[in-house]
Amino acid sequence: MLxxxxxxxxxxxLAPWLTRSFGDRAGWLLSLLPAALFIYFxxxxxTIAQGEAVIIHYPWIPGLDINMSFLVDGLSLLFALLISGIxxxxxxxxxxxxxxxKDLPRFYAIMFAFMASMLGLVLSxxxxxxxxxxxxxxxxxxxxxxFLHEDKDNRWFALQGLLVxxxxxxxxxxxxxxxxxxxxxxxxxxxxxxxxxxxxxxxYTGMVLAILxxxxxxxxxxxxxxxxxxxxxxxxxxxxxxxxxxxxxxxxFLMARLNPSVGGTDLWFYALGIxxxxxxxxxSVMALRSTGLKAILxxxxxxxxxxxxMLIGIGTEQAIIAAMTFLLAHALYKAALFMLAGALDxxxxxxxxxxxxxxxxxxxxTFLAACLAALSLAGLPPLFGFIGKELMFEATLxxxxxxxxFTSLLALLSAIMIVAMAAVFALRxxxxxxxxxxxxPHEAPLSMLxxxxxxxxxxxxxxxxxxxxAAALVGPxxxxxxxxxxxxxxYLWHGINAPLMMSIAAVIAGLVLFAKWDTVLAGFKxxxxxxxxxxxxxxxxxxxxxxxxxxxxxxxxQNGSMGNYLTTIVLTIVGLAGWTLLVHTDxxxxxxxxxxxxxxxxxxxxxxxxAVFASVTTSRLGAVATLGIIGFSIALIYVLFSAxxxxxxxxxxxxxxxxxxVLVLFxxxxxxxxxxxxxxxxxxxxxxxxxxxxTLLILAVNDVPVAEPISDQLVHWSEPEGHGxxxxxxxxxxxxxxxxxxxxxxxxxxxxxxYAMIRFRAEDKAQ
Amino acid sequence: MxxxxxxxxxxxxxxxxxxxxxxxxxxxxxxxxxxxxxxIAGLVAAVGFSLYVFAFNAGDTRELMWMDPRVMLxxxxxxxxxxxxxxxxxxxxxxxxxxxxxxVPLIGSVTLSTPLVFDIGVYLVVIGSVMAIVLALAEVEE
Numbered sequence: 001m002l003x004x005x006x007x008x009x010x011x012x013x014l015a016p017w018l019t020r021s022f023g024d025r026a027g028w029l030l031s032l033l034p035a036a037l038f039i040y041f042x043x044x045x046x047t048i049a050q051g052e053a054v055i056i057h058y059p060w061i062p063g064l065d066i067n068m069s070f071l072v073d074g075l076s077l078l079f080a081l082l083i084s085g086i087x088x089x090x091x092x093x094x095x096x097x098x099x100x101x102k103d104l105p106r107f108y109a110i111m112f113a114f115m116a117s118m119l120g121l122v123l124s125x126x127x128x129x130x131x132x133x134x135x136x137x138x139x140x141x142x143x144x145x146x147f148l149h150e151d152k153d154n155r156w157f158a159l160q161g162l163l164v165x166x167x168x169x170x171x172x173x174x175x176x177x178x179x180x181x182x183x184x185x186x187x188x189x190x191x192x193x194x195x196x197x198x199x200x201x202x203x204y205t206g207m208v209l210a211i212l213x214x215x216x217x218x219x220x221x222x223x224x225x226x227x228x229x230x231x232x233x234x235x236x237x238x239x240x241x242x243x244x245x246x247x248x249x250x251x252x253f254l255m256a257r258l259n260p261s262v263g264g265t266d267l268w269f270y271a272l273g274i275x276x277x278x279x280x281x282x283x284s285v286m287a288l289r290s291t292g293l294k295a296i297l298x299x300x301x302x303x304x305x306x307x308x309x310m311l312i313g314i315g316t317e318q319a320i321i322a323a324m325t326f327l328l329a330h331a332l333y334k335a336a337l338f339m340l341a342g343a344l345d346x347x348x349x350x351x352x353x354x355x356x357x358x359x360x361x362x363x364x365x366t367f368l369a370a371c372l373a374a375l376s377l378a379g380l381p382p383l384f385g386f387i388g389k390e391l392m393f394e395a396t397l398x399x400x401x402x403x404x405x406f407t408s409l410l411a412l413l414s415a416i417m418i419v420a421m422a423a424v425f426a427l428r429x430x431x432x433x434x435x436x437x438x439x440x441p442h443e444a445p446l447s448m449l450x451x452x453x454x455x456x457x458x459x460x461x462x463x464x465x466x467x468x469x470a471a472a473l474v475g476p477x478x479x480x481x482x483x484x485x486x487x488x489x490x491y492l493w494h495g496i497n498a499p500l501m502m503s504i505a506a507v508i509a510g511l512v513l514f515a516k517w518d519t520v521l522a523g524f525k526x527x528x529x530x531x532x533x534x535x536x537x538x539x540x541x542x543x544x545x546x547x548x549x550x551x552x553x554x555x556x557x558q559n560g561s562m563g564n565y566l567t568t569i570v571l572t573i574v575g576l577a578g579w580t581l582l583v584h585t586d587x588x589x590x591x592x593x594x595x596x597x598x599x600x601x602x603x604x605x606x607x608x609x610x611a612v613f614a615s616v617t618t619s620r621l622g623a624v625a626t627l628g629i630i631g632f633s634i635a636l637i638y639v640l641f642s643a644x645x646x647x648x649x650x651x652x653x654x655x656x657x658x659x660x661x662v663l664v665l666f667x668x669x670x671x672x673x674x675x676x677x678x679x680x681x682x683x684x685x686x687x688x689x690x691x692x693x694x695t696l697l698i699l700a701v702n703d704v705p706v707a708e709p710i711s712d713q714l715v716h717w718s719e720p721e722g723h724g725x726x727x728x729x730x731x732x733x734x735x736x737x738x739x740x741x742x743x744x745x746x747x748x749x750x751x752x753x754x755y756a757m758i759r760f761r762a763e764d765k766a767q
Numbered sequence: 768m769x770x771x772x773x774x775x776x777x778x779x780x781x782x783x784x785x786x787x788x789x790x791x792x793x794x795x796x797x798x799x800x801x802x803x804x805x806x807i808a809g810l811v812a813a814v815g816f817s818l819y820v821f822a823f824n825a826g827d828t829r830e831l832m833w834m835d836p837r838v839m840l841x842x843x844x845x846x847x848x849x850x851x852x853x854x855x856x857x858x859x860x861x862x863x864x865x866x867x868x869x870x871v872p873l874i875g876s877v878t879l880s881t882p883l884v885f886d887i888g889v890y891l892v893v894i895g896s897v898m899a900i901v902l903a904l905a906e907v908e909e
Contacts, residue, residue, distance in 0.1 A: 644802040645802045645803070645804065648802060648803075649806060649807050649810065652807060652810030652811060652813075653810065655814050656810065656813060656814060656817065656897060659814075659817045659821075659901065660900065660904065663901065663904040663908065722864070722882075723799070723864075723866055723878065724800055725800040725801070726798060726799055726801060726802060726804070728802075729798045729804040729886070730799065732805075732889075733799075733804070733805070733882040737850075737862040737885055738851075738862050740885075740889065741847055741848065741851070741862075741885075744843070744844065744847060744893075747893070748841075748843075748844055748895070751897075751899045751900055752840075752899070754899075755837070755899045755900060755903050758904060759903055759907075762906075762907045
């Protein structure tokens with residue numbers, strides 16, 4: 001299982017090389033990995049179908065109780081199968097769609113990293129690992145959405161998706177940690193699902209809101225839905241993958257996953273039910289007013305995500321069955337539709353559905369597959385989507401409380417619009433008069449058809465033989481989300497009942513809407529206020545505000561004046577350390593001068609004289625020379641207190657400092673502007689404050705008895721353990737060698753930095 | 768920077784540089800038992816080379832060093848890092864010191880050790896860092 005999750009990351013590093021070596025056939029070759037994973041996950045079905053949940057443990061960071069543990073049950077297996085199965089077709093498809101693109105190797109590399117993150121996300125049992133994979137999907141999808149990065153808009157949209165999901169991710173982290181506390185310090189999903197008193201957690205409301213902020217942003221619920229259609233900036237294979245089975249479903253996945261333990265409260269019920277239903281309606285309305293093939297599909301994805309959230313919120317047996325059925329149906333038809341949209345775009349050169357027509361003759365296979373997938377989207381028999389839609393109506397009608405009427409009405413409205421848009425997608429480009437398109441269209445290559453045709457056909461097969469997915473996929477997933485085993489039976493024919501009536505009404509009204517679509521579209525064009533007051537404006541204002549605050553605080557803190565920085569640092573130290581000294585020193589600090597030898601006093605006097613002269617002199621050379629005096633006096637002090645190593649080093653460093661300063665001095669102009677007296681007095685006060693504080697600190701430290709200094713131990717070990725009598729050197733190269741290694745790396749980096757500054761400035765001047 | 772055109776300085780530098788370099792090696796090798804070590808030794812050698820820069824010029828010094836200081840810096844870091852590895856091969860923690868007494872004809876018993884290799888790494892890093900800066904500054908002046 002570990003290999004199954006990590007293999008994508010491994011292949012990610014090899015993919016660029018393989019793509020270059022195998023050229024056109026790389027897509028087919030690379031698809032072998034997800035195909036193999038798909039088969040591997042298929043072998044789990046018999047075990048999982050019996051209602052078992054398997055937990056697999058690998059220690060990762062044992063000290064922090066973070067394990068790579070995987071939880072395989074109906075829900076995670078359903079997702080794993082969708083990710084690997086659809087992933088297989090996406091990889092093949094990308095080979096055709098991005099044929100000859102210069103960055104195809106990079107594309108495959110990110111794609112595999114993304115796929116592996118997604119698998120890790122759905123299979124992780126440890127919630128910290130889950131969160132890491134969650135963020136990995138945000139980062140990799142950012143790279144995928146911004147894949148065509150030469151375009152400024154694409155970069156902007158990619159960043160938008162990243163920021164929205166990452167802000168949610170932060171909230172999610174807080175929520176997950178609270179969840180772990182609520183479950184009694186349990187960091188595994190299996191443990192959290194088994195915990196009983198999560199509803200009694202005092203911060204339950206805050207925890208649920210934090211988690212929902214994470215899942216709502218990820219799964220593009222109102223009011224965060226705006227990033228998802230913008231993520232259409234991605235190449236079509238990415239959109240197909242992100243929208244059908246992965247990225248945007250991650251939020252739904254987590255809500256479904258946590259439903260048995262966190263759900264079941266009014267908060268959960270109303271938050272998910274209301275926001276889900278609103279998202280569903282918003283998605284449908286926005287789809288209706290779009291003309292781009294991908295935009296239409298993106299908004300229907302928003303609709304689907306809203307539906308799923310709503311169903312999880314309703315939380316009844318019917319609702320969960322409906323959610324899982326709908327999820328599977330949606331994954332199948334949405335991936336197919338996106339790949340078909342890409343094929344149309346690829347062959348005609350336009351994404352706008354109003355600019356295409358009569359393509360039936362030239363692209364017959366595409367047309368057939370589009371019909372199948374669109375029928376499933378519209379929810380017509382005998383497709384699998386029909387079963388999903390029927391179950392959804394049944395669930396909304398059976399929702400408790402005030403939600404039943406509200407959700408049923410919204411579901412019906414949205415179903416009408418989706419029927420219309422499904423008809424637009426399947427009929428507009430293919431029927432009617434042929435229209436001039438930027439490219440001369442012909443049938444798409446095999447690599448771009450195999451995926452959509454297979455997936456669309458699967459939608460038909462699952463519809464006709466409902467017992468297949470019911471037993472193998474939907475049933476175990478429902479059991480996992482509901483928390484108790486349920487027997488799931490999926491049929492096309494439910495008898496003449498309310499859901500069927502609603503379906504028929506939706507189809508009829510939808511077809512009427514389709515017939516009048518051009519008029520509706522013109523009507524929407526006039527409603528520009530949607531763009532003006534949409535959530536995206538809010539996002540832009542938030543971004544502008546963020547930049548403004550950043551600029552303000554940068555101007556305040558990073559004002560570029562060395563003097564100001566030093567003053568700030570020094571005053572902070574004096575304030576904090578001085579306060580601590582004042583509060584925590586019990587005995588008075590001894591200020592008397594005891595046991596001072598004459599030669600010590602002489603050296604100290606030299607230092608003081610040097611310091612005074614250095615601060616009043618007006619010549620640079622004079623300042624350097626007096627600083628040298630101070631340095632050498634300090635070296636003398638080291639020697640007097642029997643630290644010859646330090647003394648020698650100090651002398652060497654002083655010598656080199658003077659050499660460097662002399663070299664630099666040639667480059668500096670003389671002192672030209674002197675500070676005003678007020679500034680100088682202020683500087684003097686700051687300097688004296690720091691000097692005084694350090695003096696007091698040293699005196700205080702001298703007075704504090706230390707239990708047993710470690711230096712005694714080190715001296716004791718030096719000969720027998722370190723084979724050396726020079727304790728300083730033994731510490732440097734043996735006892736604390738790792739510290740020294742870090743220090744010499746710092747020295748090296750500093751030298752390279754100084755070198756670069758000197759050389760690049762010189763080169764700039766030379767030019 | 769114009770080299771100080773002084774015959775006395777040049778003559779002195781010619782004699783002092785080998786002496787300083789020898790002394791730095793001496794300080795490096797005795798460092799484990801007596802005052803000294805890679806850091807001090809590196810500074811001594813760097814001071815010697817800097818003297819040469821003043822007496823002659825940066826180009827001559829660069830030639831004399833027969834290795835770019837930046838490269839020397841890299842070798843020093845590599846050597847210091849590698850000195851921690853033998854311990855791992857013996858199954859001990861990274862940077863555990865290992866000692867091998869060797870009999871050298873005419874000199875007697877000499878103890879080779881990974882801390883010595885580490886100290887030589889420090890020595891090279893210090894010379895490389897200081898000289899990279901000094902030479903860069905001097906060359907900009909020229």
